[in-house]
Amino acid sequence: MSRLFRDVDRAMHASQGSVVCIGAFDGLHLGHQALVRRAVEDARARDLRAVAVTFDPLPRQFFARGAGPARLGSTRARVEGLFRLGIDEVALLRFDARLSGLDPETFVSRVLVGALGARAVWVGPDFRFGRARAGDFELLRREGARLGFDACTIEPVGVEAGRVSSTRIREALAAGDFQQAASLLGRPYVIEGRVVRGRQLGRTLGYPTANLRLPGAAAPLSGIFATRVHGLGPEPLDAVSSLGTRPTVGGIEPLLETHIFDFDADIYSRRIGIEFVEKLRDELKFDGLPALVAQMDRDADQARRVLAPLNTRRTA
Template identity: 35%
Template sequence: MKILNDLDAFAKTPTVVTIGTFDGVHIGHQKIIKRLLNTAEQGHLKSVILTFFPHPRMVLQKDAHIKLIHSIGERCQILDSLGLDYLFIKKFTHDFSRLSAKAFVKNILVDKLHARKVIIGYDHRFGRNRNADINDLRKFGEYYGFEVEEISSQDIDEVTVSSTKIRTALKEGNIEKANAYLGHSFMITGKVVKGKELGRQIMFPTANISVDETYKLIPKKGSYVVSSEMGGQLVYGMMNIGTNPTVEGKKESIEVHFFNFNKDLYHQNIQVNLLQRIRDEEKFESVDALKAQLLKDKAVSLQFIASQHA
């Protein structure tokens, strides 16, 4: 998959295009993408997803509190695994939001992406003030020579419901439910930074992960079974999201203890996949009590991991 930010670099080749945020690239999205890929294959076209970043609400509503299931980098990674030809990430700005529907269709879909077919939701709106809909797009298609295929209300509802259920499940700590709707493991990506090193003192050294993307949705505080790929090797561990109340921590942190792994990860970017939730975050009477609980958590984690390979 080629990722484009500038359409001047796009080859003059006929395409089939779908448009959307595709946050999570969950099972509902995957159904639409499969349709896109099948259409591309049958019509000898290149498959293209046109997405926008930053999220329009971040720009138009200054919504600093919006939380997305995946960072833009994680979204690219998942889309790449599905066999897409091109992902065009259009920078969303105030100027772009003022572009008329006709200008959007001609300048981007026709002149730049050479669309022969556009697959779009029945309720999709576009152009300045979002004043154009799928019926307008069909008229543009007749004029400019591309076909419009509608994504049904049932499929769009599936996308909306899945996204809502995933966000709710993550906020509630129900990682199994979130993963079932995603069709893959929820992930957290970030840089390993220096922490207080309390874990090292109690024989549970941790990698402290700093997530740069403030819009990334972080699940409910607590402990989770996780996995990560390190140099081509799958490594398991357990992760805590929280403030470390036992030692009077104030700031929320994300810390991972990997099993049978002792390499230096400082300043490296790592991706952690959340597999199952173990428990809520607790404040223990002492550090020794915390260590005793961590030993129990490790046993639960190893039992879960063994069950996945049984």
């Protein structure tokens, strides 16, 4: 049975031990997946539970005081993805001053061994941990020899002559290169969330939208996109999406607004996923609503043309 907990001090210590993997796992890209799968395979071979240790907020966000790199996915998507990869328990630790202040040796003894009963700990290349990032794989290996667990790592995962990394994915998304992003993620880039009520201005303009708030303070991309919507039926639905602050109507907070073609249903509070297929243009500020609507008409026509070949291949 899958299990999620936030506080390792309250974790149920398993006397038989566990196999642990540690990481931010933002986006769960191919490198993360390789690490998690090795840990799961090791756990099955040892007849132990596989535990993923990750953090919320992400350490980079915590130290940047909210101005860190854009998130590639929501916390919920990260946890659900870890469970799909075979993880039995996710330790979603609150990354705060207390946790960040632990020296590496204390983190190992108190969290990995004391709370989780680690018999093996898997980490990625260039892994650093503990106060001031003083811990590395060599320290983990020494502590493992002292405390009775194996320290294990994997080689970097490469795609197209480059190492898979969250930074590389953010760069691809910012450039609108969704094919490259998908090759690094191992799947199309999708933003998931629950549909929230907006100002309903789009409905008055002839373009009702499903609105999603973004995971984190910033998005790795912005603009107008041809998209597909997952979660409302057996097949994805064609759509056109805007991700930005809506400067023409005085918006401030970034919002993902999606107009689903030939669709009229009440989907407030439904969880959906927006798959990004192609960037159409950057977000612009228009001189009034008529100019905005005229551009929305052009965007919708262009999105339909972009998405039409995908529907042809699906029905062939």
